């Protein structure tokens with residue numbers, strides 16, 4: 004018996020297009036991102052991978068992507084649960100800043116440490132500032148962060164993964180998670196057992212479904228899963244890796 008899990012990073016957002024650090028800022032999809040999402044759904048339909056339950060973050064780029072993709076796959080009607088623990092990594096004081104400008108100001112090494120190191124978070128965001136989420140009613144009463152490294156993301160995501168998503172996967176339903184570059188990197192690290200060092204080199208493209216078959220112990224049958232459009236995924240992964248240049 005194997006289980007099927009679909010990971011879907013949102014389509015290009017308006018801030019991806021502008022090369023801005025986004026994190027928890029709730030920006031919409033660009034037109035290109037909407038088209039990517041619909042194509043992601045068409046790929047699911049074509050491959051016969053039909054989600055039966057959806058999990059999303061609390062951010063509209065993931066929510067809209069899932070809606071558009073599932074609509075294209077005729078699965079718009081499946082039940083859904085949303086949780087902030089699937090949100091993008093909180094980018095702290097970098098939220099709203101231009102990636103190229105930060106790279107030019109602080110240098111390649113610091114820039115990449117903030118973007119991709121496992122355990123070095125960017126400086127915390129000032130509470131009450133323009134791109135801070137304190138006071139946002141969707142997070143009322145939750146222990147929300149002011150900055151996060153990938154390790155922090157994994158730590159806040161794992162309780163939700165273990166207590167809610169894993170039992171649901173084990174019912175045999177095809178589960179789809181619509182989330183973000185870094186929250187999905189955390190899930191892939193966990194599933195594939197990627198080391199703290201090697202995870203720095205892993206990037207997830209926008210809008211292309213990544214399908215995992217998992218064994219009884221939830222170990223991937225094929226390490227890394229499979230992208231439903233591998234050629235497009237490869238090109239898009241390179242583009243994410245070179246952001247800020």
Ligand SMILES: O=C(O)[C@@H](CO)OP(=O)(O)O
Pocket residue numbers: 019023024025026027091094118184185243246
């Ligand atoms: O800005 C962000 O929130 C993320 C994802 O778009 O960027 P990065 O790939 O640099 O971690």
